[in-house]
Amino acid sequence: MTSPxxxxxxxxxxxxxxxxxxxxxxxxxxxxGTSSSxxxxxxxAGVGIGTVFRHFPTKESLLEAVLVALLERLAxxxxxxxxxxDPGAAFFGFFSRVVSQAATxxxxxxxxxxxxxxxxxxxxxxxxxxxxxxxVLLERAQEAGEVRADVGPGEIMALLAGMSYAAxxxxxxxxxxxxxxxxxxxxPGPDRGAARG
Amino acid sequence: MTSPxxxxxxxxxxxxxxxxxxxxxxxxxxxxGTSSSxxxxxxxAGVGIGTVFRHFPTKESLLEAVLVALLERLAxxxxxxxxxxDPGAAFFGFFSRVVSQAATxxxxxxxxxxxxxxxxxxxxxxxxxxxxxxxVLLERAQEAGEVRADVGPGEIMALLAGMSYAAxxxxxxxxxxxxxxxxxxxxPGPDRGAARG
DNA sequence: GAAAATACGGAGTAGCGACTCCACTTGTCA
DNA sequence: TGACAAGTGGAGTCGCTACTCCGTATTTTC
Numbered sequence: 001m002t003s004p005x006x007x008x009x010x011x012x013x014x015x016x017x018x019x020x021x022x023x024x025x026x027x028x029x030x031x032x033g034t035s036s037s038x039x040x041x042x043x044x045a046g047v048g049i050g051t052v053f054r055h056f057p058t059k060e061s062l063l064e065a066v067l068v069a070l071l072e073r074l075a076x077x078x079x080x081x082x083x084x085x086d087p088g089a090a091f092f093g094f095f096s097r098v099v100s101q102a103a104t105x106x107x108x109x110x111x112x113x114x115x116x117x118x119x120x121x122x123x124x125x126x127x128x129x130x131x132x133x134x135x136v137l138l139e140r141a142q143e144a145g146e147v148r149a150d151v152g153p154g155e156i157m158a159l160l161a162g163m164s165y166a167a168x169x170x171x172x173x174x175x176x177x178x179x180x181x182x183x184x185x186x187x188p189g190p191d192r193g194a195a196r197g
Numbered sequence: 198m199t200s201p202x203x204x205x206x207x208x209x210x211x212x213x214x215x216x217x218x219x220x221x222x223x224x225x226x227x228x229x230g231t232s233s234s235x236x237x238x239x240x241x242a243g244v245g246i247g248t249v250f251r252h253f254p255t256k257e258s259l260l261e262a263v264l265v266a267l268l269e270r271l272a273x274x275x276x277x278x279x280x281x282x283d284p285g286a287a288f289f290g291f292f293s294r295v296v297s298q299a300a301t302x303x304x305x306x307x308x309x310x311x312x313x314x315x316x317x318x319x320x321x322x323x324x325x326x327x328x329x330x331x332x333v334l335l336e337r338a339q340e341a342g343e344v345r346a347d348v349g350p351g352e353i354m355a356l357l358a359g360m361s362y363a364a365x366x367x368x369x370x371x372x373x374x375x376x377x378x379x380x381x382x383x384x385p386g387p388d389r390g391a392a393r394g
Numbered sequence: 395g396a397a398a399a400t401a402c403g404g405a406g407t408a409g410c411g412a413c414t415c416c417a418c419t420t421g422t423c424a
Numbered sequence: 425t426g427a428c429a430a431g432t433g434g435a436g437t438c439g440c441t442a443c444t445c446c447g448t449a450t451t452t453t454c
Contacts, residue, residue: 008429010431011429011430013420013421037410038412047432047433048432048433048434049413050415059413113367116363116366117367148379151372154367154369155369158367165358165363166356166358169310171355172351172352176352179352179377179381182345182380182383183375183376183380184376207401208400208401211401211402214402234440234442235441246443248401
């Protein structure tokens, strides 16, 4: 992602500007939501609008780049916890961290929701790295008996997105996580038919 | 809401049109999201744009009217279940129903999220009726030992909004509800410090 | 059933936001 | 260091959408 698809590498100043735009976009989208204008991003980055569009030809492509960057960072964090001595704490701690970040950074919720869609369709999309890293954390926590055995990474991604959404709007983050975590820890009992549609 | 704040009651045709607009707005917002244009609503209702704006002077006021109507309907449903013989089934069944509706009707998720904000601030806003009705269902389920005692209506509203969001984007509705319901049923154990931020 | 009051429809206005275009600047390479 | 390629900035275009205005139609009232 540091050189154009066709031809030479980017010029030094262009590379610098690209990074500035990406950073600015991340901040603007995180705080004010993804419907913020491209001009706002350009202003924050200290470049002209033309420059933004040169690097990211549509708003959608800019948004996508930001979301991918967010997901990659989360995936890296998850990967670091892979060999933690306490798999339960690693899993639940990571989950909490993501939700608490999302409460102030709206873009994360959207990234998770999109990645969740990907995960369900098993398309090797943007979120596959996070899904994979999360899968390892999940598996280890399950082996340690800290998380019920009948859930997969896809459900966790969806739960992550849902909790992030709820926490960002209504507060009550800790109460919600308490409920979700107890649900994740509980051994599946006999089906009481409660989830009928 | 059937006569203007100042003066005479609405003319018969105006009353008719108001209802048509409200119904059309509900459908359009539910299916295509709340960023659909007012013109789309007018077309669906079979009236001119001028008529829409005569009844609802801003788009925001139209949206609010739709959301309030949705919340009132949900509150009425909840109220009907108040005297059910099986409080657990009543509570969980209602919860499932709302989430499964929200999966296809985006407006519901937004209404719930707004109501969740209301509920937390104890503002007697649009969602207070639903929060109250839900509170009764919750309390009865708690007395019957079907739901843990340490959650209140506010958390349930937030959970409802979060699950609706997740179910609408990522699917996996039943899996998510299974986790959430087990979390709601579980007796609160010793604090394992998992919900730290 | 006619006058007065009320409501309707939809062309028109205003403003915003994504995206383009090109004269000008900056970096690269021999 | 000069020539050329690459990149920049921001005024301008285009399309979309919330909202207004007013001539016409409908309802109510007496």
